[in-house]
Amino acid sequence: MRKFLFALSFITLFYAQLSAQNEIVEEEIEGEMVTPVDTLNTSDKYMKVIIFSDYTWKYLDCGHPVIDTTGLYDEWDIESIHAFREHKISELPDEIDLLLADDNNPYCIPYRGRVSSRYQMRRSRPHRGTDLPLNMNDSIRNAFNGVVRYTGPTRETGGYGNLIVIRHPNGLETYYGHLSVVYVSSGETVKAGEVIGLGGSTGRSTGPHLHFETRYMGHPFDPERIFDFESGELRSTTFTLKKHYFNIYSHYGQTDAESKATTGRVYHKVRKGENLGVIARKHGTTVAKICKLNGISSNKILRVGQSLRVR
Ligand SMILES: [Zn+2]
Numbered sequence: 001m002r003k004f005l006f007a008l009s010f011i012t013l014f015y016a017q018l019s020a021q022n023e024i025v026e027e028e029i030e031g032e033m034v035t036p037v038d039t040l041n042t043s044d045k046y047m048k049v050i051i052f053s054d055y056t057w058k059y060l061d062c063g064h065p066v067i068d069t070t071g072l073y074d075e076w077d078i079e080s081i082h083a084f085r086e087h088k089i090s091e092l093p094d095e096i097d098l099l100l101a102d103d104n105n106p107y108c109i110p111y112r113g114r115v116s117s118r119y120q121m122r123r124s125r126p127h128r129g130t131d132l133p134l135n136m137n138d139s140i141r142n143a144f145n146g147v148v149r150y151t152g153p154t155r156e157t158g159g160y161g162n163l164i165v166i167r168h169p170n171g172l173e174t175y176y177g178h179l180s181v182v183y184v185s186s187g188e189t190v191k192a193g194e195v196i197g198l199g200g201s202t203g204r205s206t207g208p209h210l211h212f213e214t215r216y217m218g219h220p221f222d223p224e225r226i227f228d229f230e231s232g233e234l235r236s237t238t239f240t241l242k243k244h245y246f247n248i249y250s251h252y253g254q255t256d257a258e259s260k261a262t263t264g265r266v267y268h269k270v271r272k273g274e275n276l277g278v279i280a281r282k283h284g285t286t287v288a289k290i291c292k293l294n295g296i297s298s299n300k301i302l303r304v305g306q307s308l309r310v311r
Helices: 002-021 154-160 256-261 276-282 287-294
Strands: 036-041 047-052 057-061 095-099 120-122 125-127 130-133 139-141 146-152 162-167 172-179 195-198 209-216 219-221 238-242 267-269 307-309
Touching: 146 154, 154 162, 154 172, 162 195, 172 195, 276 287, 287 307
Parallel strands: none
Antiparallel strands: 036 047, 047 057, 095 238, 120 125, 130 209, 139 195, 146 162, 162 172, 172 209, 209 219, 267 307
16 A cells, blocks of 8 residues: 555656646556656757657757847858958957846856966967866866857867867857867857867867967957856856957956056067167167166066067
């Protein structure tokens, strides 16, 4: 009797769950227990088929991402790493308000962890993204709903290694570099949080890490302005992208005045045989001014490849 009551309550519970999902017909429940035994993939990755023990089946909708495609495919280019190549920073508005997340637009940290290298000049070269050390083959997740614009192997992307670029409806593009495996392809819709590849060390890399970039109209800005990679949180659900953020010397943590001050700066990379006098003449300035800007004395020995501010 006890066994029977237990079975009965289980069936009732099961029936209640099924009815809650949709209109399952009573006959299926009357005889014996009907249980899901398998799930099958369909050509639509967000739609699965559940097979039940009585050989019936039904679709299981895993939820399609809501993506506003207005303007999403502007200057769409699946052949090139960077799209929007004709757009100069000077032509962009001073401020652009971007919606990053709301009920229809979830977000996900691509990889949660410590930042090893920031958006900044690094050994006299611009480092246009955030580096996050990881273990080989850790999951890399898509940051926001979007469509994959470009994927490329190391031989095509040079320093980026295996690379994915995703276009998002707010106009941003996110870049995921040095991957060991790429799971997605151009034109594919991707949800925030979806695993798009595995972390690796392909391309110009000295150890397994994710190189993550955020770009607007092809121009990179510091991804740490959007994400706190250590906590895994978005800093804010809306974001005002300012023109001066595109400068490689502008980064998260500066005041607006400090960031703005980076835009008028001009830097010079020292070449073999150059001294302060030669550099000053090249840039129409004086040795004294260069020394003041860089906090150095006029008899300072220059190193080839060193970056000097000249304006
Ligand atoms: Zn990097």
